[in-house]
Amino acid sequence: MRALYPALADGHAYLDGAAGTQVPVSVIEAIAAAYREGFGNLGGAFPASGRADAIVAHARAAVADLVGATPGGVVFGPSATALAYRIADALSRGWTAGDDIVVSRLDHDSNVRPWIQVAGRAGVTVKWAEFDLVTGELPTAQYADLIGPRTRLVAVTAASNAIGTRPDVPAIAGLARAAGALCYVDGVHATPHAPVDMAGLGADFYTTSAYKWSGPHLAALAADPELLETVWPDKLAPSSNAVPWRFERGTLPFADLAGVTAAVEHLAALAPRAAAVSGGAPASRRERVLASMAAVEAHESALFARLLGGLAELDHVTLYGKAARRAPTAFFSVTGSSPREAAEFLASRGVNVWDGDNYAYELCTALGLEPDGAVRAGLVHYNDASDVDRLLEGVAELA
Numbered sequence: 084m085r086a087l088y089p090a091l092a093d094g095h096a097y098l099d100g101a102a103g104t105q106v107p108v109s110v111i112e113a114i115a116a117a118y119r120e121g122f123g124n125l126g127g128a129f130p131a132s133g134r135a136d137a138i139v140a141h142a143r144a145a146v147a148d149l150v151g152a153t154p155g156g157v158v159f160g161p162s163a164t165a166l167a168y169r170i171a172d173a174l175s176r177g178w179t180a181g182d183d184i185v186v187s188r189l190d191h192d193s194n195v196r197p198w199i200q201v202a203g204r205a206g207v208t209v210k211w212a213e214f215d216l217v218t219g220e221l222p223t224a225q226y227a228d229l230i231g232p233r234t235r236l237v238a239v240t241a242a243s244n245a246i247g248t249r250p251d252v253p254a255i256a257g258l259a260r261a262a263g264a265l266c267y268v269d270g271v272h273a274t275p276h277a278p279v280d281m282a283g284l285g286a287d288f289y290t291t292s293a294y295k296w297s298g299p300h301l302a303a304l305a306a307d308p309e310l311l312e313t314v315w316p317d318k319l320a321p322s323s324n325a326v327p328w329r330f331e332r333g334t335l336p337f338a339d340l341a342g343v344t345a346a347v348e349h350l351a352a353l354a355p356r357a358a359a360v361s362g363g364a365p366a367s368r369r370e371r372v373l374a375s376m377a378a379v380e381a382h383e384s385a386l387f388a389r390l391l392g393g394l395a396e397l398d399h400v401t402l403y404g405k406a407a408r409r410a411p412t413a414f415f416s417v418t419g420s421s422p423r424e425a426a427e428f429l430a431s432r433g434v435n436v437w438d439g440d441n442y443a444y445e446l447c448t449a450l451g452l453e454p455d456g457a458v459r460a461g462l463v464h465y466n467d468a469s470d471v472d473r474l475l476e477g478v479a480e481l482a
């Protein structure tokens with residue numbers, strides 16, 4: 084499978100996947116093929132326009148299969164951040180002074196700041212869910228106190244992009260629902276690492292960025308189309324009023340959307356046995372995605388145990404977070420080296436890691452790590468034991 088990723092041939096250990104993965108040949112080819120074949124804009128009378136219509140329809144269906152959504156409830160945008168701002172702006176028009184929202188200090192700032200900013204304009208109170216500074220857990224119990232009859236929205240991540248914590252989203256979303264509040268789940272870091280089922284999570288909105296799972300640089304927001312029908316974003320007069328189109332501003336990146344479909348197909352094919360006939364019928368793409376992502380989760384958690392075990396043996400390393408359920412993302416400081424110095428040293432050894440707060444701004448502030456943050460080494464499905472061992476050898480040399 085690594086051979087499907089041309090970029091990996093440069094010999095570096097790509098442990099930077101949490102900030103964006105490399106792409107397989109099939110995605111590169113799908114994007115090139117779309118351009119080669121040619122496409123027009125949407126809704127025209129000629130065949131090339133029909134090809135754009137088909138590209139968008141296929142990409143919506145692909146993302147729906149990835150996260151367990153309805154194709155008609157999949158909205159595309161340039162980034163999860165842009166989509167959060169779009170929805171925050173639209174939802175907050177229905178809020179009134181005295182309402183409240185709940186955000187968490189575990190979240191990437193893209194699922195915090197847009198909500199705080201619109202809340203400020205609407206006179207809405209912001210309540211904070213705190214994570215445990217030692218364990219990195221986001222205790223669910225606090226939500227029972229935070230959520231009340233005036234709560235309009237609970238924004239929470241499905242996985243921390245810094246310390247990996249995967250909160251109990253179904254329980255949190257259940258408390259939100261019981262109070263009549265909406266739950267906006269940031270699935271950007273969670274989606275590449277495990278099977279996703281929006282309904283199981285209880286998410287009213289779920290965002291995911293394709294560039295975190297072997298696709299191009301764009302993002303999707305999934306929601307029940309009936310819920311989207313109740314939300315009105317700012318839009319141009321002649322653009323479609325229909326869901327999901329009215330949430331998509333301007334012209335979509337059609338060729339990249341062809342890459343989105345190819346990326347989901349790539350993920351669906353990761354566990355070859357998932358394609359086997361089940362009960363007489365070939366497995367659906369959704370079934371193959373679920374089987375593949377379960378295999379990805381198993382592969383990554385074995386590697387992550389190796390990574391965490393190795394780092395724990397190094398006295399000059401301080402690891403942050405030890406949640407029971409985690410995405411395979413390690414966040415650590417190295418005594419005697421700034422995060423940047425450590426990352427530069429590792430880069431000189433051919434190991435790609437991130438330094439900084441990775442926009443987990445509230446988390447890094449709470450941990451006293453601003454402004455330099457820490458070192459982040461994240462695993463994705465194409466990483467292997469040699470990547471982990473090279474990281475461990477490099478960090479050991481920093482002693």
Ligand SMILES: Cc1ncc(COP(=O)(O)O)c(C=O)c1O
Nearest residue numbers: 162163164191193244271272292
């Ligand atoms: C958990 C999480 N949420 C949101 C984002 C922002 O995604 P985007 O770059 O698509 O706005 C990221 C990006 O790193 C992330 O890791």
